[in-house]
Amino acid sequence: MALLNILIVYIIYLILVFLIAHYVNIFSSKTEYTRDELTDLSPLAETVKRKLEMKYSPFFVIAIMLICSMVGLLFSHIEHWIFQSALIPALLFVILPILRKNIMSQMVIASDSTLDSAANIFAKYCHFIILGYGSGYGTGLMYYWSMTREMLFLWFAVNLVGVTVLLVITAIRIVHES
Secondary structure, three states, X not given: OHHHHHHHHHHHHHHHHHHHHHHHHHHHHOOOOOHHHHHOOHHHHHHHHHHHHHOOOHHHHHHHHHHHHHHHHHHHOOOOXXXXXXXXXXXXXXXXXXXXXXXXXXXOOOOOOHHHHHHHXXXXXXXXXXXXXXXXXXXXXXXXXXXXXXXXXXXXXXXXXXHHHHHHHHHHHHHHOO
């Protein structure tokens, strides 16, 4: 039952992150809005679907999101303030794009090396690693707080908002990256 609860919270949290990213993009690009722009979410769904079909492998996206989400979920249950803060997601948010940029500048297209293939996969799916870890971490943080209430609500809320902001920025990068 706990797994089902975590899965439901995870899906709702991920949808909420993409909705916030969609509205942030709308509000930052225009000053006047039509009712259809604010209520019609089909362009968001079509953009995400098209991006996944054209640029990314759905298998790798799902596998990377699941693995990173599980790691984030497990890290959020470690009872130490460093692991229950937004510090690790923030470090990943800053460090992984820098690593991605370095790997992209030195990318090897044709190689028999497994390390080169892994580096290319990392560079291509870097934002999904951040999104997977952060969404798993946020879900785990919500679940941990709701079940144990061992951390202060203010600490929980500040860290959840921080992780959500990082995830919204990452979702914007995924949807609007060329």
